[in-house]
Amino acid sequence: MVDAKRRFGILDGRRDQSAPDLAANARTALELARGATTLLRNRGVLPLRGRILAVSPTNADISFFEGQPTLGSVIAAKRADAMSQSLPLRPSAAEIDRVVSASRAADVVVVGTTNLFAYPEQVALVKALANDKPVAVVALRGPYDILSIPDVAAYVCAYDSREPSLTAAAEVLLGERKPSGSLPR
Numbered sequence: 001m002v003d004a005k006r007r008f009g010i011l012d013g014r015r016d017q018s019a020p021d022l023a024a025n026a027r028t029a030l031e032l033a034r035g036a037t038t039l040l041r042n043r044g045v046l047p048l049r050g051r052i053l054a055v056s057p058t059n060a061d062i063s064f065f066e067g068q069p070t071l072g073s074v075i076a077a078k079r080a081d082a083m084s085q086s087l088p089l090r091p092s093a094a095e096i097d098r099v100v101s102a103s104r105a106a107d108v109v110v111v112g113t114t115n116l117f118a119y120p121e122q123v124a125l126v127k128a129l130a131n132d133k134p135v136a137v138v139a140l141r142g143p144y145d146i147l148s149i150p151d152v153a154a155y156v157c158a159y160d161s162r163e164p165s166l167t168a169a170a171e172v173l174l175g176e177r178k179p180s181g182s183l184p185r
Contacts, residue, residue: 026164033168038157038181040146045134045154047175050107052082053133055099055125057089057114057140057161071112071138071158074166078174089114090121100128109133110173112140112161116148123148138169143183157181 039046054072069077072084083106085099103109109129116123126149129135136154139145140161146152156179158169171177 029162029164030167033158033164034171034177034180036159036181037165037168037172037179038143038159038183039155039172039179040143040157040183041152041155043134043153045108045136046156046173048108048110048136048173051105052079052108052110053085053099053103053106054082054110054112055085055087055129056112057122058086059089068161069163069166071110071140071161071166071169074163074170075110075173078170078176087125089119091125092121093124096121096125096128099125100132103129103133106133108136110136110138112138112158113145113149114140114161115142116145120148126152136173138173140165157183 054075056071076082076084085102087095111126113122134153137152139157143157146155156169158165172179
């Protein structure tokens with residue numbers, strides 16, 4: 001390890017490599033996310049039509065990075081008429097009621113979920129929304145959330161909540177791109 005640091009000039013405070021190409025990395029990350037996005041279910045909800053309410057947790061990722069968009073903000077950027085709501089990972093009954101009230105102005109609701117086994121409040125949210133509207137769920141971590149909400153109309157796995165994965169999921173939800181991912185084995 002020390003030999004490698006010496007060889008690359010790290011111990012001397014110099015750097016032999018150029019800075020990474022962030023634009024190229026962003027393109028690669030988006031292409032990887034597009035290839036991974038998985039559609040598990042679509043009971044006539046996708047592509048999304050009409051007025052959309054997108055609901056997403058404020059901090060869905062395990063490691064938080066400042067400035068990351070939410071699923072709702074990514075969808076709203078693609079569809080100017082889309083509404084967006086954010087909730088904590090453990091929404092209160094009052095927060096769930098607020099979102100259900102907001103859903104009355106929508107034709108369809110998209111909900112980003114994160115580890116429903118650990119956050120049953122999100123299950124209550126999805127079920128409350130599904131009582132009145134078609135709901136498309138986007139799993140923002142593992143694909144297993146569907147086990148907690150087996151009757152949801154549409155289910156997409158994004159596998160994380162970073163911008164490339166949110167963009168790829170939004171493309172699938174809006175019919176801009178066909179999903180090509182499959183569940184991990």
